Amino acid sequence: MTHTSFYPVGTPGQPWGEAELNQWRARQPRLRRYDVDVVPRIEALANRFDRSVYGRTDYAGEAYELLALGSRDFDPALPNALVTGGVHGYETSGVMGALAFLEARAADYAGRVNLLVAPCVSPWAYERINRWNYDAIDPNRNFRPDGPAREATALIELVRGFGHPFLMHIDLHETTDSDEGEFRPALAARDGKAFEPGLIPDGFYLVDDSANPQPDFQQAVIAAVERVTHIAPPDAAGEIIGSPVVAHGVIEYPLAELGLCGCITGARFTTTTEVYPDSPRTDAEECLRAQVAAVCAALDHVLAHGSPGSSRPSE
Template identity: 50%
Template sequence: MLRMETMQNSFQYPIGTPGQKWTDKEVQQWRESTSVKRLYSEDVLPKIDALRDTLEVVQYGALSYDEQRFPLFALKTKTWDPKKPTILVTGGVHGYETSGVHGALQFAKENIHSYEDIFNIVVAPCVSPWGYETINRWNPNAVDPNRSFYKGSPAEESANVMAFVESLDTEVWAHVDLHETTDTDESEFRPALAARDGLDYIEDNVPDGFYLVGNTEKPAEAFQKSIIGYVEKVTHIAPADSKGKIIGSDVVQHGVINYPLKKLSLCTGMTDCDYSTTTEVYPDSPKVTDKECNDAQVAAVVGALEYLKQVL
């Protein structure tokens, strides 16, 4: 999830001293408080392996925390042609955002071939497998990969996928990054962030519904509108709050806010692509199922590609 700050809360995170940034000691305490809750090797890697007959599977690195346990994979269309525009889809930059991972894999299995004659498509379905296993926003060093997409990144997850995208030796025309906004953003991850940085926790509300984060510098209004149109056939779109905002940012059109991607070092800012969007599915809504969350992620990618077909 991406958000701006709104109002202060007195809640204090159990690790660290209020008003003081974490040292290595607190980072270690935090890391020791995490635990494995699901397995990348069981949930994700078999789904990637199952696609080897129809897509090119590329290992673009491995996380040094455990290279055998955390290999990093991307999927590429086999009909790669330098004359075609290239589309990038990323998931699991925040490993705990489940439908980002499984929505990317579902798209690769069920939908990618409908577009491979028109586009080169590359999918990195699980950028942060340690975060996936521990259901965590950060990596083991208490670094947020989705604030680390810049040269000399402190996050292996970000650095590896950036190097891979650069190695493709092609301009990325569009990038769809699949995320979720969850109740744990307010109950765990944002309080932890405030504690880590020695700041007060600023409380906010979790919007009930799907929304998109576009690029302040290249907002691509019609592109975002197309995606929302496809997604709202699958799930509900988050309404603006009483101030016309979602997570503290102005709603620029139905279900869409914009962020300065490069300034914030977000995943969708890793290239200079013309079209980018970050999806935000809300899996904790009583109105949705896990399947609908995955389907919403797929609908977002499809909505993006359908629009791009029209503007080629």
């Protein structure tokens, strides 16, 4: 069933032009500071990890360095793992979870895995608590080398420049009530389409790659996170956000086809986390701990069951 929903930018049924885009931009005030919340924590970690500036964005005179941290003593005999957060800037526990992992748990994996971590992929959106970048583009639908989101293409270039195959990539996300109250209505308005309401799942879940499913890997992460926070149940149709639940707390997307961040390494083991910070059954601190637990469980599984340096199996 198709429903309509008023969004205060644009004319219903008509895609946005430059005037509407500027109107939308005017509605995006800076609500928090990347240079206060994120950059100092990255700089504090630079005495333990190699810090790199892998790109820069400049939107209407507001410039942001895109920062990553990597294992200082790279060992080509060890497996390589990528952790990303803040692809959607408003998903706070993705950013803070990546930083908390580096601060509190990454040392546990020293000499066992080469880590590369990009804690806040979309700084402009982080500051606006928004899903899109300055151009009203969702980076997480545009991870392709020729794509329009600089945040995405810069991360692709970082991965390519690493020069070694990744065995694992975990991308840290949230699903929030604002998805349904703001971002999906904005998407419909931007594209001149009718808004069709959906359901926000209450709890943590994972998104596997339908082109490269790794069910044991996903369940290892779910089992660890379930000790921290609750797992989202399927809805009455057996789905989470419109996708069939294939296992406890797991759905699948075609990552490369959709241009999602999880496709960029070609790693054998990939997953996207989704926590629900608006649930009455949890809070921000628990969501952060769930993200850290997910990263650690993913690494533990890969170290136990993966082979160093391998990417996706050829079969």
